[in-house]
Amino acid sequence: MARWEPDARGRLQTAAMTLFQERGFAEVTVAEIAERAGLTKRTFFNHFADKREVFFANAQMFEESVLARLDEADPELSAIDAAVHAVTLAGRELAPYYDFAKARIAVLAVTPELRERDLVKTAGLTAAMARALGERGVPPRTAEFAAQAALTVFAVAAAEWIAGKDADLAVLMRRALDELRDAIA
Structure with a gap:
């Protein structure tokens, strides 16, 4: 074992x-x-x-990015458009981690303990997004709907992105949001 090599955290995650x-x-x-x-x-x-926690190591980084992007979003955007915009930008930051994301989804699919933890993490992100939308003046129920919908759109688009590495996440997000709008219209 070498005395010191850089990126211990990343090496642990990969291992x-x-x-x-x-x-x-x-x-x-x-x-x-x-x-x-x-x-x-x-x-x-x-x-x-x-x-x-090694499995969910990037969840906090993703949440921080979503909230920062939501804070920066155009105040004229609707709640759902601001939330989807924020999640899209944060999701695009995951592109360099494509192989990790693909492996993560595969492991998550066969591990109930991790799926349960994933639901807890998603609920936390939903609540944080709803609070951030509330700070933009969005009524609480609308903020909750928008946060949940944005994360649903992301889940659908991210699964498509994982299935086809060359896909553009932003395009997939817009398509999934349009399909959600059609479904509830």
């Missing part, structure tokens, strides 16, 4: 995702993740509280 894909989330230990990354368990715990 974890590789192991989760190879053997399944439940079968992988923190020690194995650290070993695969060429690091110690102590280093792992300097970066993550547990192996679930």
Whole structure:
């Protein structure tokens, strides 16, 4: 093991995702993740509280990006358009992590414990977005609907993006939003 190599956090995330894909989330230990990354368990715990957190490591970054983009959105946009715009811009920042995102979706699909945690994280992001929309003067129920709808649009578009790497997330987001509007019209 080298004395010091850069990007311990990224190496841990990559090692974890590789192991989760190879053997399944439940079968992988923190020690194995650290070993695969060429690091110690102590280093792992300097970066993550547990192996679930290594799986969701980018969730906080995504939430912060969504909220920053929402704060910067044109005040003339409707609640749903501002929320979709914010999620689209934050989602585009995930493009360099395509392979990680694809692996994440595959592991999530077969791991109920992680799906449950994903729902909790999504609920937290929904509430944060609704609060941010409320600060823009959007009534609470409308803010909640807009936040939930924007994240639904993102889930649909992101799944399409994962299925076809060359797809443009912004185009997929607009198409999914248009289809949602048609569905509720």
